[in-house]
Amino acid sequence: MRIVCVPDSFKGSASAAQAAAALAAGARQVYPGAEIVELPFADGGEGTLDALLAVWGRPAETVEVVDAIGRPRTARFGRSADGTTAILEAAEGNGLPHVADAGLQPLRADTYGVGLIARHLLEEGVEEILLCIGGSASTDGGLGLLAALGAHIRYDDAPSGAEPGFGGGRLNAVRSIDVTGLHPAARRVRWRIAVDVDNPLTGERGAAAVFGPQKGATGADVEVLDAGLAHLADVVAAQAGADADALRSAAGFGAAGGMPLALVPLLDAETLPGSQLVAEAVGLDAALAGADLVLTGEGALDTQSLGGKVVDAVRTRAPRGAAVVVIAGTVKLTAAQVRGAGLTAAFSIAPGAAALQDLLAAAPELIEDAAANACALLAR
Incomplete structure (x- = not known):
């Protein structure tokens, strides 16, 4: 099993490197023997x-x-x-x-x-x-x-x-x-x-x-x-x-x-x-090659995410047959929009009703937990 974790930062709560580490930790809970690659990513803006x-x-x-x-x-x-x-x-x-x-x-x-x-x-x-x-x-x-x-x-x-x-x-x-x-x-x-x-x-x-x-x-x-x-x-x-x-x-x-x-x-x-600039600089295509599962994410998954942002770069470069799952602070797309974009699924890190400040403070732990839940579903 080859899993590639390639998220953007979750602004105000987790850097791209912290988010990648959290996604990887969640994946290891379900796939302890998997080859897991952490690749912090960005879209050319701050971060x-x-x-x-x-x-x-x-x-x-x-x-x-x-x-x-x-x-x-x-x-x-x-x-x-x-x-x-x-x-x-x-x-x-x-x-x-x-x-x-x-x-x-x-x-x-x-x-x-x-x-x-x-x-x-x-x-x-x-x-x-x-x-x-x-x-x-x-x-x-x-x-x-x-x-x-x-x-x-x-x-x-x-x-x-x-x-x-x-x-x-x-x-x-x-x-x-x-x-x-x-x-x-x-x-x-x-x-x-x-x-x-x-x-x-x-x-x-x-x-x-x-x-x-x-x-x-x-x-x-x-x-x-x-x-x-x-x-x-x-x-x-x-x-x-x-x-x-x-x-x-x-x-x-x-x-x-x-x-x-x-x-x-x-x-x-x-x-x-x-x-595109960041993808070339970090070798995104080579990192994604042979992936069975790709975990990506950002603070908010919405329509803008599909137009040149990190999630867009990942979904368009992921190898055919790989599952591509988004873990986000908030998910503003419908299930049909997620599937229509070629994504396997999208999950919010919010475990339920919660204050924004609480989510920001606990973001790495919540990202890890959401990734573990997503991987558990895929592993069935």
Whole structure:
């Protein structure tokens, strides 16, 4: 019997590594002699750094940078055992939680801190950067990141009352981007950007309109940010010899405040679904090969789980004939939806009526117990 445990984190209660260990412990209760593989997973958003470090067996490293509004902070990153591949969670340099104490500042927040982490990695000689861009506080089109890597941003007269830095409130004043001063390795390294949305850069489904309010943007702020991103696309297109309309409408360019806009045309970065990036990095296909049973899971199983998230990556890669069971904090799909998605079954960790805080506090134990119950049914 070969069992592969490949869950996402259960946000606020169990990391992906803890969830994988709990699933494995539950499976061992029923199949003590089975070959059981633990493979913490993520979809490219927050938690991806910890998931990859767990698989690589590597500790997190740190570097001193700044947050999205320019205050000093210590950021975490990771590297593969051979030092050639780095994992960078952008939220370590521009994350919403790190600026919540100062009040959200959507026109000021930028990606300069993300660029400082990347610059450190370039100086350390990495050959590939896996950039995970969820959870951002900024909407600057990646301009701050470029500046931290050595690009010189030329402005027209700054708007009256503009905040310092490279935030989205100043994008309309950008006249040109001089990339001659970029770090020498910035265009030699391979950039792969994990995105988990298909939103374009601008418009009704763009970065500002859809995600700006989550970052504190008012209706007026959204208009400023959207116009600024549209203008920045013109500037970037002129610099890179690209089509500005194509940049504004490209799927996924609205992720993380438009961060792909600066990286794809100017640094030859590639975007791909986060779950695909992580699957390649951790060797998911090889781990699933020959599996009889696959246990996966996340905090909430719903329709979004089937569109590029961890459960989706697992169900589409599991070998034919393998049972695929989801263990989740809550299950919001019907039994018919679960079967229609190609899953064998889905179980909630809640043993009955319970307060959310109680479930969060006992999540590893509850995950183990639910996995044991699921395995017992399959073993009949």
